[in-house]
Amino acid sequence: MPIRRPVAPRGRPAVVAGVALALCVAGCSLESVPTATASAPSAAPTARPTPAPTPDPTPTPDPTPRFTNAPDPELAALFPETVNGVPVVVAAADTFALTPGDVGLAYGELGVRFATLAIAYAEQPRLTVYAVRVDGSPVTTEDLEPYLASAGRYVGIAGLEREPWELTEAGGHRVWTRAGDRATAAGTVLYTWAGDEFVFLLIGTNDTVNRGLIGALPGEPAVPVPSASGDLPSASEAGG
Numbered sequence: 395m396p397i398r399r400p401v402a403p404r405g406r407p408a409v410v411a412g413v414a415l416a417l418c419v420a421g422c423s424l425e426s427v428p429t430a431t432a433s434a435p436s437a438a439p440t441a442r443p444t445p446a447p448t449p450d451p452t453p454t455p456d457p458t459p460r461f462t463n464a465p466d467p468e469l470a471a472l473f474p475e476t477v478n479g480v481p482v483v484v485a486a487a488d489t490f491a492l493t494p495g496d497v498g499l500a501y502g503e504l505g506v507r508f509a510t511l512a513i514a515y516a517e518q519p520r521l522t523v524y525a526v527r528v529d530g531s532p533v534t535t536e537d538l539e540p541y542l543a544s545a546g547r548y549v550g551i552a553g554l555e556r557e558p559w560e561l562t563e564a565g566g567h568r569v570w571t572r573a574g575d576r577a578t579a580a581g582t583v584l585y586t587w588a589g590d591e592f593v594f595l596l597i598g599t600n601d602t603v604n605r606g607l608i609g610a611l612p613g614e615p616a617v618p619v620p621s622a623s624g625d626l627p628s629a630s631e632a633g634g
Contacts, residue, residue, distance in 0.1 A: 457506045457529065459495030463487055466510035469527050469592070473514040477606040480521075485513045497524050500548035501541045501593070504533065508593070521598035522549070523607060533588040535568045535614050536561070542570055545586050549597045551577050563616035565609025573601070589613035 465487040473484050490513055498505025508526040515522045538545070542559045551572075558575045561568070569587040572578065583604055585596040589612030598604040 459498050459506050460509060461493045461495040463493045463511050466512060466527060469510055469512045469525055472525060472592070472611055473512070473523075474607070474610045477516070477610060478603055480516050480519070480603050482514050482516055482607065485515070487512070492524075494526055497526055497548065497595070500544045500595075501538070502544070504528070504537065504541065504593075516598075516603065519598065519600035519603055521596070521600070521603055521607065523594060523596040523598075523611075525611070526593050528588075528591050528593055532591060533593055535570065535587045538570060538586050538588060538593065542572075542586070545595055546572060546577070546584055549584065549595065551582075551584065551597075565605045565607070565611075565613070566616055567608055567611075567613030568616050569608065569613065587613050 470484050470487075473482050476482060492511060492513065494508035494511045495505075497511055498508040501508070507529045509529045510527045512525045513522070514525070539559075539561075558577070559570050559572045562571055563569065564571060564585060564587075567587055567589065569585050571583060571585050573583040578584065579599075581599045581601075583598060583601050585594070585604065585608060587594055587608070592612055594608075594611060594613075596604060596608065598607075
């Protein structure tokens with residue numbers, strides 16, 4: 395009679411295989427997980443200084459009118475003590491309220507460069523002259539042409555226009571002059587001229603004295619200035 399071998403229970407190999415598969419999966423999972431390593435901190439970026447902005451050039455300030463008047467002994471010393479026997483009085487700088495800026499208003503863009511002011515006068519015959527020192531480049535008598543009308547108004551001659559002024563000679567200097575028209579009183583003559591770093595404005599009632607004082611002050615040498623006839627204006631034509 396044949397001997398029967400015991401039959402292994404069904405399902406056991408499957409259980410064993412499942413356990414083995416689970417262990418393999420677990421083992422493989424553990425091996426595949428990368429080990430966390432501490433990463434080195436990244437280096438901080440090198441700080442670069444911000445370049446300073448290039449400063450814009452500072453413009454040179456434009457001159458402005460000067461409404462104070464410092465004593466200027468050199469300017470005051472230009473005046474002689476007498477002209478043709480007539481005393482010339484130089485007013486002390488602290489005895490009048492006018493300033494270079496006040497006179498400069500009559501000379502427009504040029505007037506803002508007026509630095510100091512001196513005033514001289516004669517009582518009889520009447521004469522007044524304003525002398526200013528000008529900063530900057532030299533001034534010529536011809537440079538005064540744009541300001542002739544306003545210069546006349548400054549000394550009280552209303553309604554002045556450019557036309558009645560003449561560029562002529564007085565006291566050996568090149569000057570602008572005006573006289574003998576309806577805007578000026580009889581015998582009154584106006585002069586304005588430049589010399590070195592100075593500008594002068596004169597109003598007087600005796601042209602012999604006027605011209606004598608002009609000749610004693612700085613000015614440009616006279617040059618021939620033809621009149622309409624081709625000759626130099628005579629003293630009478632210039633108001634003398």
